[in-house]
Amino acid sequence: MDSIEKIVINNLYKIFGPDPPQAMELLRNGKNKQEVYEDTGNTIGVQDASFSINQGEIFVVMGLSGSGKSTLVRMLNRLIEPTSGEVLVDGENVLTMNHADLVNFRRSKTSMVFQSFALMPHLNIIDNVSFGLELAGMNKQQRYERSLAALQQVGLEGWENAYPKELSGGMQQRVGLARGLAVDPDILLMDEAFSALDPLIRTEMQDELLKLQDQHQRTVVFISHDLDEALRIGGRIAIMEGGRVVQVGTPEEILQNPADDYVRAFFRGVDPTGVISAGDIARDNQPTSIWHTSQGSLRAILEKLNDMDREYAYILDSQRRFRGMVSIDSLRTTLEHRTAATKFEDAFLADAQAVLESDSLQDILPLVASHPWPVPVVNEAKKYKGVVSKNRFLRTLYRAENGNASVQAE
Numbered sequence: 001m002d003s004i005e006k007i008v009i010n011n012l013y014k015i016f017g018p019d020p021p022q023a024m025e026l027l028r029n030g031k032n033k034q035e036v037y038e039d040t041g042n043t044i045g046v047q048d049a050s051f052s053i054n055q056g057e058i059f060v061v062m063g064l065s066g067s068g069k070s071t072l073v074r075m076l077n078r079l080i081e082p083t084s085g086e087v088l089v090d091g092e093n094v095l096t097m098n099h100a101d102l103v104n105f106r107r108s109k110t111s112m113v114f115q116s117f118a119l120m121p122h123l124n125i126i127d128n129v130s131f132g133l134e135l136a137g138m139n140k141q142q143r144y145e146r147s148l149a150a151l152q153q154v155g156l157e158g159w160e161n162a163y164p165k166e167l168s169g170g171m172q173q174r175v176g177l178a179r180g181l182a183v184d185p186d187i188l189l190m191d192e193a194f195s196a197l198d199p200l201i202r203t204e205m206q207d208e209l210l211k212l213q214d215q216h217q218r219t220v221v222f223i224s225h226d227l228d229e230a231l232r233i234g235g236r237i238a239i240m241e242g243g244r245v246v247q248v249g250t251p252e253e254i255l256q257n258p259a260d261d262y263v264r265a266f267f268r269g270v271d272p273t274g275v276i277s278a279g280d281i282a283r284d285n286q287p288t289s290i291w292h293t294s295q296g297s298l299r300a301i302l303e304k305l306n307d308m309d310r311e312y313a314y315i316l317d318s319q320r321r322f323r324g325m326v327s328i329d330s331l332r333t334t335l336e337h338r339t340a341a342t343k344f345e346d347a348f349l350a351d352a353q354a355v356l357e358s359d360s361l362q363d364i365l366p367l368v369a370s371h372p373w374p375v376p377v378v379n380e381a382k383k384y385k386g387v388v389s390k391n392r393f394l395r396t397l398y399r400a401e402n403g404n405a406s407v408q409a410e
């Protein structure tokens, strides 16, 4: 499927200080950020950013402190007024909107989730969640309905009447997220939203976001300085340095082809070598979606997958030898065209290849990167060993390069 550009950013600049036009002139004349600051006292927050963000993707903006992440993202809804450039959302230029259109745009298309939760202590949870809807003039019954649905989405049903101080940090961030979701935005802007949470809760919230994304496919722009987080949730990542966007790409693209040393440093020079093999990181963590061919009909597998809310099943024979994979779609199609001669194999996904446990990570990268499902790993006798998912693959590479790679420790 072709991706649709939701947000297009062209030559976007933000200069803070006494004389942005003068600073722009110096930049045009080839002066660098430091020289501009020394000559004029202006700080370049974002310099000449051009890229686009697709509908339905989680787009992570990553970079060191002060690299311009927050400035860039706040320019998307003009919480920070750009110095020059263009921001198009659904083809409409946000920078030329008048005040009324801008207010309408912010309310109807975007919402922001912050690190600090920004909950109001004197309001109970439901009023905190429905605050934005109240500002938008929605009546009480409607906004409570919407807010309850949002609380439900983040697993906080039943907490409507509690106050923020009664909730743990993780729960408060869920409320922050629910508030963002209640307005049902096309675009969710998340500024280090999970950074204040302890690691376990943070992972939980990342999972929550991925789950919500499965259901709604919003366009999410997520600021993070944490590579692990970016790899976990990001469909694509933009890396910023000193106000510039130095690279935009999928994690695999950036990993395989880092634009410069700064990017390389983020990935700590990760270089997929043959040292770690597929078998080292294969994990048999999806027993519920593994089926023996003798274990039932195509229809039974389809129903079970539906029940378990899973997309795929790995099919093994009674000796745990890998036979193939089926997806919900392939099962449905096969069942629709069923003839007396339909064989089990008819529903197998043609491009579901298994890899050998001795294959190096370098060898399996193209396969892992190009499939939406975790790739099955087998031994020479085709015995199933587990699966390698994309996130696990990337995390392993990253950790390996950072010296704490004990693969078992994962």
Ligand SMILES: Nc1ncnc2c1ncn2[C@@H]1O[C@H](COP(=O)(O)OP(=O)(O)OP(=O)(O)O)[C@@H](O)[C@H]1O
Residues within 6 Å of the ligand: 016, 017, 043, 044, 045, 046, 063, 064, 065, 066, 067, 068, 069, 070, 071, 072, 225
């Ligand atoms: N209101 C402001 N006035 C002057 N300079 C600013 C202002 N806001 C940001 N800057 C500067 O612009 C640059 C980019 O800042 P920004 O906050 O966007 O970075 P960041 O990558 O989000 O950093 P962090 O991760 O620390 O939040 C920095 O040099 C910062 O000092």
